[in-house]
Amino acid sequence: GFYLLAVAVVLLLLYIPYGMAVYANRVDVRILLGCFAGAVAVLSAIWPRRDVFVPPGPALAEASQPTLFRNIRQVAALTDQAMPTEVYLVGDVNAFVAQRGGLLGLGSKRVMGLGLPLLQALSVAELDAVLAHEFAHYAGGDTRFGRWIYRLRHAVIRAAANTRESRILSAPFIGYARLFLRITNGISRQQEFAADALAATLVGSRPLQTGLKKINGAAPAFQAYWQAEVMPLLQLGYRPDLADGFARFMAGEQNNTAMTQAVNARLQQQVADPYDTHPALPERLAAVAHLAPGDQLNEQPAVTLLQELPRLEAAWFQFIFGAAQMSQLTPFSWDEIGVRVLVPRWAGAIQPYGHLLQGLTIADLPRLRQQRNSFATIYRQRTNLGIAEKDWPALIHRFLGTVLAYILVQHGWQAHKNMGETPHLTSGNQVIQPFEFVAAVAQGQMSAQSWQESVSELGIGSLSLTGPIEATHVAELPVVATSPAPPEAGNQPDTAAPPASANIISLAMMFGLLYIGVVILTLGLSNAGTVMALAGLG
Structure with missing residues (x-):
């Protein structure tokens, strides 16, 4: 529907100057250029783009992380799904799966992202429930469908953005975007319900429910931890133990209370907004409450599945900041x-x-x-x-x-x-x-x-205040990035590479010259008066 709308708008824009040339025997250059620019803006929004996948973090290898991959394989077998081609370590309280790369769906690969703070926040059983939920997106075809929805969503948004200078031209695209988002996000929420149901059936409803609650509390906690605790140390030139620090942060009485309050706030939102991609937390908890809670659950911290954690953290920091700045950061224990x-x-x-x-x-x-x-x-x-x-x-x-x-x-x-x-x-x-x-x-x-x-x-009253005061100088280092927010299934970041600017300009110029030539020929320029009319001076 959207592409038909876009093509119709383009044809209408191109027809307006042509119709003026045929029926009025004159064309205002301003109208000609304005319609042509509008057509190019719409076409550039719907132009096919190759999906260039940018890794969201360092790749995890099965050879160096056998315990984690054993867990992933077990859950993949439960859902009767193939393993992802790549598993990445990301810096957020999140997990995602997707099919990325290729052109028009051909040549894509399955990828998975697992957040290091997510592993610190959840138990092994809760992580298994999260993994089952993600594999359920594969099983339901959500990543294939979501891939097209994602690309179409960004085409719709680009069309609205590219035409924003013209209220008349942008109106149909803005209206379509609102309708499109309401419909597709409604579908996305149903996909989340289905993925939750499969995960709760295979692993148990209890680890899924507790995991969802922990994620809703740990996500804002990690942002607070990163800003208040980690960033100041990075600016002083230190690289702290990320997972250990987050565990300590969550264990603090004040922070634990704040996490509980964050979860309670989410529990107050009974119904999702029509534009939300995920159902409200109470809706998700209630939808699986009737399913078996599960038994023989592994309550060990999920982070224990990782081996050589300091090396993994160093790899993640280097991925975020680059090798040059990483070499200036001193390892730091809390x-x-x-x-x-x-x-x-x-x-x-x-x-x-x-x-x-x-x-x-x-x-x-x-x-x-x-x-x-x-x-x-x-x-x-x-x-x-x-x-x-x-x-x-x-x-x-x-x-x-x-x-x-x-x-x-x-x-x-x-x-x-x-x-x-x-x-x-x-x-x-x-x-x-x-x-x-x-x-x-x-x-x-x-x-x-x-x-x-x-x-x-x-016994401290007599201690002098005039002891030696030696301020240790620590050079400040610029912090170039914060923890990237990994994407959710079916809602991937816009990493699709646009066509080279030179190619776009060349195509636009060729098309423009051809189009203007057709209009001029239609006018049948035979006298100077017509030339002046074309220039808008007659």
């Missing part, structure tokens, strides 16, 4: 965050204000609140910003906590940080959360006397 990140950062933060600490001890920390003007002057010089009244409590809170943390580290305390939580310090059996500890002082809720009594009981 257990080292105190020594290698926190302490140098604290030192750098308080170094400019060192003279304000002269002659003071930890017991005197509340007195720093009285140094507001001096603190504000230095802060303004360093940042070119003043301190608004509403921002002062937070700044002094951060500064006092940083001073306390750094001085304690200089006296043998160990710095630690759990994912998503503020740092804490330990010395033997003693534990101090420096930023929480000074909160009452920073906000003026604790008197100097009460503070002195508290720090004296901890």
Whole structure:
């Protein structure tokens, strides 16, 4: 239907100048060029494009990952499907299958993507349910159908985009796009229901249901983990343990609560939007609730199926950032965050204000609140910003906590940080959360006397604030990419290579000259007046 609409629009655009030449014996050049440009825009949108598949991550080899591939083969056998030609490690809480490459469906291959954070978030049984769901897309022919839908969807979108300068010309394509998306996305949702049903039947409804819930909680958690924890380390030149860090992040009390809230929010959406490609979470859970829950489920973390995890993570980082930048990133364990990140950062933060600490001890920390003007002057010089009244409590809170943390580290305390939580310090059996500890002082809720009594009981009140402050310099490296979002089955990224620009221009020029020649011949130019009419000057 869409291609018939597009061809009809092209023919109409080409006929308008021709009809003017035949019936009015004149053509306005502006109309001629406008109609021709519109026809080219529509034709370029529907022009066949070769599907050039761009790998979404490093390829996994069965020889080096026998346990994972054994699991994949078992699920493939359950669904009576052939193995994918390639399996890729991707950096998102997702799994996908597709048929990519080739021209017009010929020469394509089966590919699968498995997210490293997905493997960290799910159990083996839940991963099996996800794999069964993906193989069900193969079994149902969804990847073949989805391939055409995907290509047609982008042709529709390109047609609407290419004609957006003309409200009249774009109107039929925008209307068609809306209708097309509602229909095809409705079909996509039914395919998801069918894939869920097959997966729950073969593996069990319980691992599918728990896996779906975990995915809906872990997906936003991974984005938060990447932005808040991983990116800052990459900018400092460190390459952290990705999977281990994500496991720690999810285990944090605050983060776990946030994940639960994310799942609950999804559970509140009872019905999917007409333009959604997937059903709402409650719809998916309810659709398989009547099926057997499954038995003898493997509750081991799915990430244990991977071998040589550090090597895989290094390969993934190199795929994302390239070999040159990868060589500048130092491997980093999350257990080292105190020594290698926190302490140098604290030192750098308080170094400019060192003279304000002269002659003071930890017991005197509340007195720093009285140094507001001096603190504000230095802060303004360093940042070119003043301190608004509403921002002062937070700044002094951060500064006092940083001073306390750094001085304690200089006296043998160990710095630690759990994912998503503020740092804490330990010395033997003693534990101090420096930023929480000074909160009452920073906000003026604790008197100097009460503070002195508290720090004296901890045996730290007499420690001097004038110890050596050495800020470790760490060169910042530009981060060139974030974790790519892998595609879903039947909804692949637009990696189809367009025709070479030179070829498009040549074809357009040849077609344009031929078309204009036909119009001119139709006019039968026999006098200068007609020439002026053609030029729009008559």
